[in-house]
Amino acid sequence: MRGAVMYQAGDVRIEDVPDPTIQEPTDAVIRVTRACICGSDLWPYKSLEANDGARVMGHEAIGVVEEVGADVRAVTIGELVVMPFAFSDGTCMFCQEGLQTECIHGGFFGNPEVPGAQAEAVRVPQADGTIYALPVDEDDALMPSLLTLSDVMGTGHHAAVVARVGRGKSVAVIGDGAVGLCGVIAAKRLGAEQIIIMGRHEDRIALARDFGAAEVVSERGEEAVERVKGLTDGQGVDAVLECVGLDQSMETAVEIARPGGAVGRVGVPQHEATPGAQTSFFKNVTIGGGPAPVRAYIDELLPDILEGRIEPGRVFDRTVDLDGVPEGYRAMNDRESIKVLVKP
Numbered sequence: 001m002r003g004a005v006m007y008q009a010g011d012v013r014i015e016d017v018p019d020p021t022i023q024e025p026t027d028a029v030i031r032v033t034r035a036c037i038c039g040s041d042l043w044p045y046k047s048l049e050a051n052d053g054a055r056v057m058g059h060e061a062i063g064v065v066e067e068v069g070a071d072v073r074a075v076t077i078g079e080l081v082v083m084p085f086a087f088s089d090g091t092c093m094f095c096q097e098g099l100q101t102e103c104i105h106g107g108f109f110g111n112p113e114v115p116g117a118q119a120e121a122v123r124v125p126q127a128d129g130t131i132y133a134l135p136v137d138e139d140d141a142l143m144p145s146l147l148t149l150s151d152v153m154g155t156g157h158h159a160a161v162v163a164r165v166g167r168g169k170s171v172a173v174i175g176d177g178a179v180g181l182c183g184v185i186a187a188k189r190l191g192a193e194q195i196i197i198m199g200r201h202e203d204r205i206a207l208a209r210d211f212g213a214a215e216v217v218s219e220r221g222e223e224a225v226e227r228v229k230g231l232t233d234g235q236g237v238d239a240v241l242e243c244v245g246l247d248q249s250m251e252t253a254v255e256i257a258r259p260g261g262a263v264g265r266v267g268v269p270q271h272e273a274t275p276g277a278q279t280s281f282f283k284n285v286t287i288g289g290g291p292a293p294v295r296a297y298i299d300e301l302l303p304d305i306l307e308g309r310i311e312p313g314r315v316f317d318r319t320v321d322l323d324g325v326p327e328g329y330r331a332m333n334d335r336e337s338i339k340v341l342v343k344p
């Protein structure tokens with residue numbers, strides 16, 4: 001079959017790769033009907049070294065189950081399913097707590113050990129605990145929004161949950177990428193009263209406004225902090241959704257949180273130590289977050305998509321076939337595209 005292989009920074013090629021097969025009795029193989037390129041795929045696109053190992057990329061997909069291992073019970077051949085970016089057994093103590101991204105038998109797609117979904121098909125380990133059947137046809141108009149359940153919508157929601165967004169709260173979302181935009185949807189959905197989007201790309205800001213962000217802060221650093229404080233009685237926001245992962249964005253997150261507030265971070269940290277240690281300490285600010293257990297959130301988010309209450313699929317502004325994937329990476333990396341949908 002064909003897949004998108006990343007060799008090193010800036011080097012993505014469409015090639016023939018081995019067909020996925022059942023390796024463990026708990027595996028399934030799905031034929032990928034939709035995949036996409038993630039903002040987090042841009043980190044290796046900027047920094048992967050040749051000796052890190054080539055890998056079939058992609059950790060977000062919808063597809064049709066083609067084959068299942070002997071121990072798979074919950075999944076049927078022919079079913080249309082969404083695949084979260086992490087696989088999980090669904091039974092260990094962490095899965096039972098709704099923290100599937102810490103599953104003791106879990107892992108992630110799109111690395112040298114577990115090939116990813118920017119391909120014609122993908123092997124899904126721990127199929128019973130991982131994939132989730134969708135009650136629609138494979139070309140349903142809701143496909144873009146349903147695809148966000150595999151990562152960005154669940155991840156934005158996780159940031160909001162960790163930051164304790166609720167009715168009447170003030171919220172700042174740092175980052176106007178697909179996750180940040182989904183964070184705005186999540187904050188609105190959870191009842192936030194004031195939503196501030198922090199970003200500087202016009203098209204993304206416009207979408208954030210549609211999703212419920214009434215205020216925009218495009219400054220950075222100290223100026224950004226002053227602007228947010230000016231919008232929030234001088235004290236900062238109750239909840240910060242940190243959807244970038246850079247040093248400066250994390251520092252800003254801590255500074256714009258009001259005393260007793262919380263920061264939910266879902267941007268993969270590109271730093272070792274968490275910035276703002278003293279500031280967050282003296283303000284009693286809670287910092288939490290990590291890889292979102294998106295599998296846990298599908299039950300809650302799916303009905304809102306099916307019934308049209310949220311439209312996270314609007315973050316996709318470009319669709320490519322497999323041959324278009326390398327160009328899709330370039331376009332996202334150059335900020336020409338918010339998020340690229342892949343129809344293999």
Ligand SMILES: [Zn+2]
Pocket residue numbers: 088089090091092093094095096100102103104105106
């Ligand atoms: Zn588990």
